[in-house]
Amino acid sequence: IVMTQSPATLSVSPGERATLSCRASQSVAPALAWYQQKPGQAPRLLVYDASTRAAGIPTRFSAFGSGTEFTLTISSLQSEDFAVYYCQQYNTWPQTFGQGTKVEIK
Amino acid sequence: EVQLVESGGGLIQPGGSLRLSCAVSGFSVSSDYMGWVRQAPGKGLEWVSVIQSGGPTRHADSVRGRFTISGDYSTNTLYLEMNILRAEDTALYYCTRGTPQRYWGQGTLVTVSS
Numbered sequence: 001i002v003m004t005q006s007p008a009t010l011s012v013s014p015g016e017r018a019t020l021s022c023r024a025s026q027s028v029a030p031a032l033a034w035y036q037q038k039p040g041q042a043p044r045l046l047v048y049d050a051s052t053r054a055a056g057i058p059t060r061f062s063a064f065g066s067g068t069e070f071t072l073t074i075s076s077l078q079s080e081d082f083a084v085y086y087c088q089q090y091n092t093w094p095q096t097f098g099q100g101t102k103v104e105i106k
Numbered sequence: 107e108v109q110l111v112e113s114g115g116g117l118i119q120p121g122g123s124l125r126l127s128c129a130v131s132g133f134s135v136s137s138d139y140m141g142w143v144r145q146a147p148g149k150g151l152e153w154v155s156v157i158q159s160g161g162p163t164r165h166a167d168s169v170r171g172r173f174t175i176s177g178d179y180s181t182n183t184l185y186l187e188m189n190i191l192r193a194e195d196t197a198l199y200y201c202t203r204g205t206p207q208r209y210w211g212q213g214t215l216v217t218v219s220s
Contacts, residue, residue: 033206035151042200042210043143043151054208086151090205094166095153 001025001089005098011106012077020101022070022087029066031091037100038083046085047072077103108132108209110201115214122191126214128184128201135177136160139205140184142175144197145213152197155186156205169195191218 002025012018022032030050035043045054047063050070060075074081082105087098114126126142141156155165155175163175174187184201196218203209 035207037151042212043207044210045206045208048206048208088151088153088206093164095156095205097151097153100150 001028001092001096003087003089003096003098005087005101007101008099009102009104011104013106014079015076018074018077018103020072020085020103022065022072022098024068024070024089027067028089028091031089032065032070033088033090034063034072035086035088036083037086043086074103108203110203110209110211112199112201112211112214115199115216117217117219118191119220120192120218122218123187123189124191124216126186126188126199126216128211130182130184133203134179135182135184136179138203140177141202141205141207142186143200143202143207145200146197154199157184188216193218
């Protein structure tokens with residue numbers, strides 16, 4: 001299953017909303033996760049089962065989707081949110097990741 | 107506290123072999139899905155292998171037949187045996203727990219180069 005994320009880069013000002021998209025080449029719902037990765041760090045699980053926030057993840061992160069189309073929204077970007085975000089399907093082996101969306105400071 | 111600590115990476119020539127280790131604490135390796143995800147320099151994430159709660163194993167097509175995942179439940183350690191290494195195997199290898207991957211180690215770097 002091919003996972004395609006858009007855009008590749010998103011330039012956003014602190015305090016603004018960011019919307020990231022992920023499309024699967026076939027239905028994977030609800031087995032869709034989102035990860036955040038900062039430079040020099042391991043990825044961190046943000047969301048699983050398409051819309052459930054992982055433990056300790058702030059409520060400004062929300063996600064939804066079904067079938068093949070998924071979205072991650074960060075409602076008001078904080079300085080610590082500038083990072084690369086990956087979606088991943090775990091419905092079918094092999095698990096596959098999207099190529100990532102870099103959220104950068106505008 | 108859950109901790110995953112990888113070791114065993116290094117510089118290896120093409121065609122060589124390497125064994126990665128992941129020392130686990132805070133839970134039993136046999137109790138959950140344990141796996142490896144890699145990241146080539148400056149690139150995205152690639153799933154590599156999984157062992158399902160101490161049982162069945164799966165590998166990505168790109169490594170099947172060359173890599174083997176296993177667990178030592180007496181020492182609570184996860185391994186990745188890597189053979190016939192290629193330049194394209196150069197990456198930071200992360201040990202992970204769960205599916206999706208809730209816990210990650212800090213990674214161990216494998217560089218395949220002559």
